Amino acid sequence: MRIKRLSYENKRTGWKLEPMEFGDFNLLVGVSGVGKSKILEAIKDLYWVAFHVGIGRIWEFDFSIDNIDYHWSRFGIEREELISNGFAFERELAKVKIDGNLLPVDHNSDISLLQLFSSDKRIKPIFDGVRKIKFLSVPESITSEKFEPDKIELIVKDYTSLETVQNSGYSIHTKLVIAGLNLPNVFQQVKEAYIAIFPQVQDLRIVRWGLFSELSNDLATFEIQLKESGIDTWIDQVDISTGMLKTLLLIGAMYLSSPGSVILIDEFENSLGVNCIDIFDRIDYENRGLQFIITSHHPYIINSIPFEYWKIVTRKGNVVTVRNANEFERLTKKSLHDNFSRLLEIEEFVGGIA
Template identity: 40%
Template sequence: MNINKLRYCNHEYEWELEPVVLSNLTLLVGASGVGKTQILEAIINLQQIAKGASLNGIEWDVEFVIKNNNYQWKGEFEKQEISPFLEEIEKIKKKRYRVIQEELYRNGKVIVKRRLNEIIFNNNKLPKLSPFQSLIEILREEDIAPIRDGFSKIIQSTRSIENAANEFSFLIVASILSKDLFSVEEIQKSDFPIPIKLGLAYKYVPNVFNVVKERFIDIFTSVEDIKINFLEIDSDKGFSEKQLVSVSESQQSFIYIKEKGVNHWINQRHISSGMLKTLLQISKLYLSTQDTVILIDEFENSLGINCIDVVTDLLLENKNMQFIITSHHPYIINNIPMEYWKIVTRRGGVVTATNAKEFNLGKSRHQAFMQLINLDAYREGITVR
């Protein structure tokens, strides 16, 4: 999947993203508070809508490519007024909102169109269906299935990767290591979290694991080896309650590193967060499918300062995935070509992401960067209506 263009409105919070064109690598830059993170969150919300989520007051228009087909998906949920006091209660109750209108086009031809209770699919009127879910979810078994699959390949990196690694115990790994063989393609296409994919690569495709390891050691030269430790239990017998308690109490580690001159292996709980995040970030680049969309908020906060250059180079090398990232870090901005920059500004609740070339920045990367950091649009970025 590759997202080409996006317009998004949240009528509940009176927030709007004007149409923005996205490339295989898009770097969102701008002052704090202009809406860079909200752009990534908008994409995640579309992923959730495609899975059946019902979101108050959301309106969208997104163009994307899946397997050489061009799609446009437009829609809008009703807006209901909810007091701040009741907002959390409504979330807990999982309040649902009706779809007002929705349209899906493939290569310019309408596939399905909805207006309140009427749905026309391939020129045929459908019986009454759920008014609270998107057509991507409702018709997922039809020829719309590739779209839902495409949205499932959006990966968000805003939460702590270190915490993600700690969430998956040996038992999860043991339960999926019952297959005799995993190819790298099967691992990439799976829905497993990156830490689990890394474990599978370690066991079944060591050549790929070794590439990840070598890139990691290029950054952390004090490290000489990495291993994945997992508990294998006979899947035919299952897990006894005693085994579950034992593993839970021991909180065994999953990832281990070996440093030069140190006799013992360092377990995951004692690996620095910068090291762990970098390892899993590199793993993501090698163990995700080529049509993955990767969202990274504040790229510099995912990595240690000495890791930024190598991982940035990996992003630029990888032409078959789409990366939409935000950053304030001078090194990242200065080392990503200007044609990938989108300068984000906000006027009231309206957010705009503008191509850097429209600001007539210098031709060289250094000149462009120096002019960028002195732009009012970059330093301030927010104006009132």
């Protein structure tokens, strides 16, 4: 899944996002309150509506999966369209047409077309694709595509290759555990990337707490421990700082997300310290088919990301507009000033909310 273009309107609140385009890597910048997080919320909402009920949302969503372009639009419960090169699903209230042919039976207009026809082989890739939208947060939420396994021992033998782990549908934490148990080479790469950011860390390992028994109700849990130089004992997961955990999850996401995943991170600097921004240079995410959409206010973060990747967010009343940096003449000019200073010179950025 690669999100290409999105416009969104919430009829209940009146909040509206004018059509905006996305690249492989997107850094949403803008003053506080302008709506950066709301854009991520809108994407989260899409994800939600794909699988649940969605009344009163209006959106137009263009994306591609495996190089096939799709257009999905929804006008509350009144209208919905799901179109690609070879087909068109259209709904008006309870009436559904497939490729222009009206179906004889009424369909529930509260549920999205994606859900109604999820097993149709034309729709299934979209359904699977939308599930690849991941929100990186600690604790993880809406990041696993299926229920977490109660007992990892029962499933761990099914995931012995990188591909199977990536496509398992489990949360990043579970994937890290499985990688730690089954994929020593990949786990080693994760470790190296992690230690490069936190030089005080010497090692990472997976530990099991509790006794395993197929028959008993006791759950064995698997957790991550880390070893820091200067400290004899291993540090338990519960004692690892939020920032260090979140960074590990981010690295895990980069290696273990299934190709075609979209990773959303709100306020990158929250928990992910400034030492983490190098991650994007270190790990070749483009070739892994990953798309990133992140937001930040932090000058260091903003300065670390080339402005070709910026999306500058402004708001007028309830309407949010997003523009590429090169749409501002000033930013296309040569300058020896740092990126963040240059951003401060853009009136639309400084006075972001009109």
